[in-house]
Amino acid sequence: MESRALAIAAHGVRKHYAGAKAGTGLNGFDLEVQSGTVCGLLGPNGAGKTTAVKILSTLLELDDGQACVAGFDVTTQARQVREHIGLVGQYAAVDEILTGRQNLVMFARLNHLSGHQAELRADALLEQFALTEAGKTPVSTFSGGMRRRLDLAASLIVSPSVLFVDEPTTGLDPAGRREVWTAIRSLVGAGTTVLLTTQYLEEADQLAHRICMLKEGRVIAEGTPDSLKSALGGDWLDIVLRPGVETATVAQIVKPVACGDIRIDTQINRISVPVTDRTRSLITVATALSEAGIEPEDLALRRPTLDEVFLHLTGSAEAENALEVAL
């Protein structure tokens, strides 16, 4: 039995697919998620995110290894696991033909609430997710954001200890994405553990306490968003130059403060300098530029983005392509 403080504990999980899905399985997947936290599982398409969620939510059997959710083994205690989890899939897992309310009542009945209790619960959830009016119409008339919200509501009929949220905003417009983010944030307050998979780095950055980066079916890096960013060598100083100023010249001027390779984007005339000492390097660069008679268009310090962390860690052109598709 795994420690109770861990809501999810997976060790050496393997899952091999044959045929068209080959390569999207898991290859020694390890994961530990503390109770009451949001863990973001991040990776390009085919990294094994969905496979991991399917195994942990008992939809798929693992080939090798061990996984416990809410203290129960997913293989030998699947039924108990199902009593403690909620699942929000990549696509809204609700009935299209039924109305929003009919969906919630049905899922409440299947969660073994009494008829009356099921109706009360459905109405409470519709209100909580601002769907009371929409709940009277068939789901097929819902917008993408409304469907995902209904989907979330359906996973919360009986408050799950662990909620799996698999790419909740894939295919949503920015407004729909914000709706879903707000809904997920409001859950975390109630003490639910959330495992969120996403290919959007911004989403993980926004929602997750800890981030696990997945590549080829295993976790290649793990930590808080900040620690992952720091791992890449602190901050970046971005200098955007006016047209006509030679980027190479400026690169020579700022070289003494750089703690790594300087990146030059000639298209937008931007020079990105990795720095360790935030304010001192800013002042040094500003003074040096001023002495050289160069007035930049923009000069700003920033943390590295998770994109940069991800590209740095995966380090392959393949991952870069996958991310471009994802972003």
Place this chain on the structure above:
Amino acid sequence: MNSTLHPSERITQTSSPIARFSWAMADAWTITCRDLTHWRLRPGAVIVGWIFPVMIVLMFGLLFGGAIRVPNGGNYFEFLMPGMFATTMLFGLETTMIAVTTDASKGVTDRFRSLPMSASAVVLGRCIADLLNSIVGLALLIGTGLLLGWRWHAGMSAALAAVGLLLLLRFALLWIGIFFGLIAKGPESVTSVQILVWPISFLSNVFVNPSTMPSWLGAMAQWNPLSATTSAIRYLFRNPGWQAGSWISEHAVLMALVWPILLIAIFLPLSVRTYRRLNR
């Protein structure tokens, strides 16, 4: 705002076999109600499904009927209706398959499978709903038959026994439909089944006498489960049929029980097992 419900507030936490069974039945009924609600909200396909056999009866009866010689003479509908009842049970196969395949290709199936509900409830619920649908369809067709001059001649209990055999066949075909619906790659592959349904219904004693077919085809037609049920209900309704004189036609009622029970014994466990291991 954050109203929550703790898992312990569920009615069941018990795991005694009887409680498990009664919850499985309750889950199945919830799914049945869902399927019935689908039909209420989108009645088109169901109504077409009910009208289609009526149209076939009219087509055969009024267009072809004049050219077909009825065994021992008499009203053509007397001969045609029992075969059409049985064929209608076969047509139900498509409805089941389409519904199951469509459902399996949607996310809602993943949610069902992640709930602590009975694994067999989803397929069982579908089965009950389709059976209710078939009962309505059969009642409509019986009404049509009565309007066209078809009658049963051996009393109410024999007639009810015939209806029972028809529904038993439908129940068996349901599980075939559920099984193939679950393993089908998508709604498109159901089309091939729709095409196969026709030769199966013609390769029987529904429309013509198997003894007029080439001997190997005739043998297949006689052993067709559809033929067994058709012969049995022709006997129970005392409607005209073919006197083939073979073992199988002598034991039609027995075979109308054996065939469906055999099919259920194979496809019911297969369907439940396939559903449990379903993965898209």
